[in-house]
Every structure is written in C-alpha cells, then in structure tokens.
Amino acid sequence: MKRYWKTAVLIPFIISCIGVYYIQAASDHDPVYILSTQKGSVEEAAPLSMELYLPKYGRVSVTSEGSRSENELLPWTKDDELYWFDSRLQSLSRVYRAFMRGKRDIRALYQDENRIAYAEIREIGKVEPDYRFTVSVYDKQREASHSFEAAVPQGSQYEYIIPIQVQMDGKTMKVVSRAVKKAKLQSGAVEEIHLFTIDLEQKAVLDDQTIVTSASPDQTSQLYIREITAVNPGEAEHNAVFLMLQSQEGQAGNALEASRSVVSQGLVVYNLWTGQKKVIQDELFSSEIVNGLEYQTVQMKYAKDELLLTVKQSPQELKVIRYSLAEGKVKQTFPVNVASVGDGKEEIRNNRLYILYDKKTGASSSPALNIVELDQGQTVYEGILMEKDDQGMLKQVTYQSSSVNGRINLE
Structure with a gap:
C-alpha cells in the first residue's frame, strides 16, 4: 500500500482544484442577482430562495443575499442541487x-x-x-x-x-x-x-x-377526478381530497379540452384512518372555479381540515379563499395585489402564502415575490429580482415573458 500513498494524496487535491476552477470560472463571468426588498422586512425572505430560468443566463438560484448560477455547481452535484x-x-x-x-x-x-x-x-x-x-x-x-x-x-x-x-x-x-x-x-x-x-x-x-x-352510472356524461394536493406533501395528514368533475357526452374527450362544459359534482373528503367519506356540495365550487382550475387561474390546496384557494381575478389581483372542510363553509376571503404577467407559482408554509410571479414593468416584466400572512390577510413582504454590478449598484432585471419560469424553495 505504501507504493500508492502519493496517488491517494493527489486524487483529493486534483478534485479540489477542479472544483475551485469551476467556481472561479463562474464568478468571472456570471452576473450576481439578489432578491431586493421593496416592502416589509428582509427577514421574511431569509428562509427561501428563488430558482429561476433567465433567458440570457440559464438557471440561477437567488436569495436576499446573492445568487449562484448553474455554472458554479460542480458537474456531479448539479443533479442534486438544481434539478x-x-x-x-x-x-x-x-x-x-x-x-x-x-x-x-x-x-x-x-x-x-x-x-x-x-x-x-x-x-x-x-x-x-x-x-x-x-x-x-x-x-x-x-x-x-x-x-x-x-x-x-x-x-x-x-x-x-x-x-x-x-x-x-x-x-x-x-x-x-x-x-x-x-x-x-x-x-x-x-x-x-x-x-x-x-x-x-x-x-x-x-x-x-x-x-x-x-x-359513470349512465352513458350521458363523463366523470373526471381532480386531485387536490396537500399544502405540505410528505407530512402527516388525515384526509385525502378530490374534486369530482362531470362533462356532457359529445364534448371533447378530456376534461381540459371540455373545460367549458365541465361542472362540479362535489368535493370528496376521505379520512384515511376512519374511512369516513364526506361529499361537500357548495356553490363555491361553481363552473367559474372549475374552469379556473383547468386554465390554471385557480390554485387549490388543503391542510388538515382547511382548503385554500387562490383565484386570479385580474392581472392586478388575486383573491384568497380559506374554506373549512369540517364546517363546509368559507372562513375568510381577502384580495392580494399582484401586477402579474401570466401564471404565478405558489407555496404555503407556516401560515404564509408565498407567490412567485412576473411583475409587469411597462412593456417588460421582472421576477417578483410576495409573502402574505394568512390570518391577517396582509402582504408582509414584496421583493423583486435585481442585478448587482461590480460597484455594488443595483438594476432591475427585465425581459419579455408570458409567465414566470421558476419555483420557490423553502428551507
């Protein structure tokens, strides 16, 4: 074994050099981005990062302190870190x-x-x-x-x-x-x-x-099952929730294409441990909500005995609806101002709604983030993507986009 001690020492050294090379090469060419606070405390955005795909620079991970690009990652870690x-x-x-x-x-x-x-x-x-x-x-x-x-x-x-x-x-x-x-x-x-x-x-x-x-119990309609995802998938939940949809025969062959003719047959709430099955019929789940789900202007998630809906009312406003599955009624409704382009991405954690979207700025748009405290129904943070130059000066990042291309990572 003594013959190979030099090889054993050199291998980690070579790997370290390769890593330093990649990081140095990236830092020489890639711009630095930050999530710049426009409203509220920067502490609200501390536990998160935005992973974005920017037209000129590819994938970047951005926080309130800085960014790293796809090029900064070692080749063998890209799959774990970014994808x-x-x-x-x-x-x-x-x-x-x-x-x-x-x-x-x-x-x-x-x-x-x-x-x-x-x-x-x-x-x-x-x-x-x-x-x-x-x-x-x-x-x-x-x-x-x-x-x-x-x-x-x-x-x-x-x-x-x-x-x-x-x-x-x-x-x-x-x-x-x-x-x-x-x-x-x-x-x-x-x-x-x-x-x-x-x-x-x-x-x-x-x-x-x-x-x-x-x-279907008859031949005059088609039934579809819409799965409602949990707010925190992978964590303890006692329910599974589904929206049953129905479209009339003779329309398009799937629920997406036939969305104008789709109506709700009720929200199914099934307790996994007791086997209790409840079907909720409510005018809230009207054709407007159902069609919004198909066109992605409505997002719906649940946690424990609460359903959370976000409805895009206009390019400038979202409506947030909190619905009690146990009581079968709306608990709270409030608007959130977002001057967005296209569809946004939403995450919910610790009673906060995180909204990643492309904010309209004149003829262009910029990736932006809003954080909403759900109990109070108030926006506690607004941030926007900025680029930092070598002198530390910030400028807003703008581009032409129909919808934000990215996601929110919450640690």
Missing part, C-alpha cells in the same frame, strides 16, 4: 443522502420526526404487466433502514398505477394511488383512486379500497 423536483426532497437528500438516492417523487414520501418512508409502485413483466410495491423505511433514531416488496392486489388489471399520497401510523402505512384500469371492448378506460393498507411487520398489503371512481 430536484421539490425543495423538501432536496433538503432530505443533503441529510440522508444514501437513503434518498433515486427517490424523487414527493407524493410517494412520508416523514415525521422519527422516520422517513417511501412507497414506490413498479411495473413488472412485459407480456402480462403487473405491479408491485417497493417500500423503504428509514429510522432516524437508529440511523438504519429496511425495504421490502409487496404485490399490488389484482395489479394486472391496471394500465398504470402511481402513488399520490403516503401516510403512516405505527406499523401501518396508507398509500393513496391513482389507477387506470385497462379498457374493455366498447368502453373507455376507468380511472380510480385506491387506498392500500400495508402492514410493515407482515410486509404485505392487507386491504385495498376504492375511494372514488370515474365510472
């Missing part, structure tokens, strides 16, 4: 790197203070495709993980099946999945939402329930 689908996965990957390797769907993940779990559904077989669960659980206290496979009940009857929510309690895992059955002759494909109960000790699926189905 993760969800910032929560990104954060978990940094801490639990070995366990999180290859796990990139936030809908298949669950975590609490004691463990992380991931339930993937894999297709097996080519001639007669079938499906199996691959379940992985990491114990944070013991710093140990285990995994196993379990058959999806009657898996061969599905065209495809994917997990959309995972919950855990003790040794029991609940996996909510969206499935499409193979189409039979003279009938269309049927979409279903299933709830699978998995015993982590027995390493088997104990139960398979169908929560909702698109199967």
Whole structure:
C-alpha cells in the first residue's frame, strides 16, 4: 500500500482544484442577482430562495443575499442541487443522502420526526404487466433502514398505477394511488383512486379500497377526478381530497379540452384512518372555479381540515379563499395585489402564502415575490429580482415573458 500513498494524496487535491476552477470560472463571468426588498422586512425572505430560468443566463438560484448560477455547481452535484423536483426532497437528500438516492417523487414520501418512508409502485413483466410495491423505511433514531416488496392486489388489471399520497401510523402505512384500469371492448378506460393498507411487520398489503371512481352510472356524461394536493406533501395528514368533475357526452374527450362544459359534482373528503367519506356540495365550487382550475387561474390546496384557494381575478389581483372542510363553509376571503404577467407559482408554509410571479414593468416584466400572512390577510413582504454590478449598484432585471419560469424553495 505504501507504493500508492502519493496517488491517494493527489486524487483529493486534483478534485479540489477542479472544483475551485469551476467556481472561479463562474464568478468571472456570471452576473450576481439578489432578491431586493421593496416592502416589509428582509427577514421574511431569509428562509427561501428563488430558482429561476433567465433567458440570457440559464438557471440561477437567488436569495436576499446573492445568487449562484448553474455554472458554479460542480458537474456531479448539479443533479442534486438544481434539478430536484421539490425543495423538501432536496433538503432530505443533503441529510440522508444514501437513503434518498433515486427517490424523487414527493407524493410517494412520508416523514415525521422519527422516520422517513417511501412507497414506490413498479411495473413488472412485459407480456402480462403487473405491479408491485417497493417500500423503504428509514429510522432516524437508529440511523438504519429496511425495504421490502409487496404485490399490488389484482395489479394486472391496471394500465398504470402511481402513488399520490403516503401516510403512516405505527406499523401501518396508507398509500393513496391513482389507477387506470385497462379498457374493455366498447368502453373507455376507468380511472380510480385506491387506498392500500400495508402492514410493515407482515410486509404485505392487507386491504385495498376504492375511494372514488370515474365510472359513470349512465352513458350521458363523463366523470373526471381532480386531485387536490396537500399544502405540505410528505407530512402527516388525515384526509385525502378530490374534486369530482362531470362533462356532457359529445364534448371533447378530456376534461381540459371540455373545460367549458365541465361542472362540479362535489368535493370528496376521505379520512384515511376512519374511512369516513364526506361529499361537500357548495356553490363555491361553481363552473367559474372549475374552469379556473383547468386554465390554471385557480390554485387549490388543503391542510388538515382547511382548503385554500387562490383565484386570479385580474392581472392586478388575486383573491384568497380559506374554506373549512369540517364546517363546509368559507372562513375568510381577502384580495392580494399582484401586477402579474401570466401564471404565478405558489407555496404555503407556516401560515404564509408565498407567490412567485412576473411583475409587469411597462412593456417588460421582472421576477417578483410576495409573502402574505394568512390570518391577517396582509402582504408582509414584496421583493423583486435585481442585478448587482461590480460597484455594488443595483438594476432591475427585465425581459419579455408570458409567465414566470421558476419555483420557490423553502428551507
């Protein structure tokens, strides 16, 4: 081994030099951006970054203190640092790197203070495709993980099946999945939402329930299932929430194309642990809201027993609606001023609504961020993207855009 000590010393040195080269090369050419505070305290924006795609410079990650570009990252870390689908996965990957390797769907993940779990559904077989669960659980206290496979009940009857929510309690895992059955002759494909109960000790699926189905009781209409995502996917929730839509026969073949004829059949709230199913009929879920969902002018998310809707009233204003799922009524409504171009991106964390959008500035637009405190219904922070020159002077970044291209990362 003594013969190779020089090689062992040189390899880390060479890697370090390569890293310094890439960082230095980037700092010599890439501009520096910051999220410049226009209203409120800069502390409000401290825990977040904006990951943007700018027409001239590609991907950049921007905070209130500065930025880093795609070029500044080492080649082998780009995939982990910039291309993760969800910032929560990104954060978990940094801490639990070995366990999180290859796990990139936030809908298949669950975590609490004691463990992380991931339930993937894999297709097996080519001639007669079938499906199996691959379940992985990491114990944070013991710093140990285990995994196993379990058959999806009657898996061969599905065209495809994917997990959309995972919950855990003790040794029991609940996996909510969206499935499409193979189409039979003279009938269309049927979409279903299933709830699978998995015993982590027995390493088997104990139960398979169908929560909702698109199967129509008659031939005069088509039913569609709209999944409502959780505010904090991957964290503990006791409900799964869906909006049932209906379009008349003879219209376009899917809900998006037929959005003008789509009407609501009610909001389905299903308690994963008690099996209680509630259908809420409310004029709030009118054709205006339903069509807004299809055209992405309405965003809808839920947390515990509350539904949060943001409705784009005009290019200058959003309407925020807080709806109680337990009481079946609107709790609060208030406007938020955003002079936006196109659609924005929204995140909710710690009772705050974060809105990333392209702010209209004359004939151009600039990436901007608003933070709204939900209980008070007030905007507590407004920021806009600025470029800092070598002398420390700031200038606003403007470009032609129809919608912001980026996302908010909250640590």
